[in-house]
Amino acid sequence: MSERLIVHVPLDQGRDYDIVIGRGLLDEAGARIAALGGRAAAIVTDDTVAALYSERVRDALEAAGLRSGIVSVTPGEASKSYATFAQVCDGLLGHRIERGDLVVALGGGVVGDLAGFAAASLRRGVRFVQAPTSLLAQVDSSVGGKTGINSPLGKNLIGAFHQPRLVLADTGTLDTLSAREMRAGYAEVAKYGLINDSGFFDWCETNWSGIFSGGPERDEAVAICCRSKAGVVVRDEREDGERALLNLGHTFGHALERLTGYDSARLVHGEGVAIGMALAFRFSARLGLCPGQDAGRVANHLALAGLPTRLAQVPGGCGDASALLDAMAQDKKVREGRLTFILARGIGRSFIAPGIDAADVRAFLDDELRDV
């Protein structure tokens, strides 16, 4: 096996795992997954990723002595649904995945969240491996054990914490990712700088195009984000505190995803997060918490990378302030009916702000919707 970047996630009770990062890693998937034990490993994927990579992974698993099978779903956010969850669970049962066997999530964050939740539920819990193939999944969703599906009432409202046993991030797979999905994943990359690492945000401003083009910056960025996320997850696995910082931009972003009907043709998660982060910084500036200059720098950089930063950029619109507030009322960070936002005192200086006054948010949104 070649030299790889490895980020270890030192969780307790024997649940620690490695995130392995590098080009061509899918060819090593058989040996690396077989080393976890079990007799079978079923691949959960989507139709786009299946056409590109599933046979390669299945062959690698079978060559390593694991019985395999494939369950493939329709690509896109709409597949994080009750109906597709049932399809995946029944598909896995059809492949006779036993308690000692494995589920392999091969795809973007949609597949990872869905397959992870199916693994958490199947026979009350089987082990799973994340093989993320989108930038977003490699830098964020494959790590940390949040799994789940959407409800018509809100994003990720049904789910479980279930940590993977291994993450295999083959950064070569990003060569086939569309430019739009690359940009969407980049929003979560920039997020890690904005939360608590202004040096990384500076680095992103200089090096972002190398991530897109597949230079050495790509693997480096994946490793930096995974290291950052692993640290947070180990300190606060169940989001009793610090982990909420990873939600920067998501209170607004998740509301936008719900209001666009989880329709990936209109808005994908990373685009919602990009708008949400720009809003979180502008809202922080409006409250006098953060220099307006920093809010401007955030929006400028995201826009330079081709991401949306304003509500007016949501295709087909996103409703009015009341609709947005109604959607945000379902946010999992709501406490005693009051909104919690992740706000910022500057780039790399984000903090958890509970008890935010809905009237302040409404006035802010009204202005944003008028684009003033």
Ligand SMILES: NC(=O)c1ccc[n+]([C@@H]2O[C@H](COP(=O)([O-])OP(=O)(O)OC[C@H]3O[C@@H](n4cnc5c(N)ncnc54)[C@H](O)[C@@H]3O)[C@@H](O)[C@H]2O)c1
């Ligand atoms: N669990 C977490 O911690 C966490 C973190 C961030 C985001 N998420 C979730 O992740 C989801 C978004 O993930 P995503 O952005 O990866 O979306 P996605 O899974 O829909 O993938 C994006 C698109 O790219 C295609 N694709 C994936 N890999 C490809 C490849 N290598 N080549 C060609 N096409 C490829 C997919 O078929 C899909 O159409 C959202 O549901 C979001 O809520 C979860």
Ligand SMILES: O=C(O)C(=O)C[C@@H](O)[C@H](O)[C@H](O)COP(=O)(O)O
């Ligand atoms: O891992 C986390 O914690 C995150 O918040 C990462 C986010 O990027 C991700 O979108 C996550 O799924 C959002 O979590 P949720 O609890 O708000 O649904």
Ligand SMILES: [Zn+2]
């Ligand atoms: Zn996210």
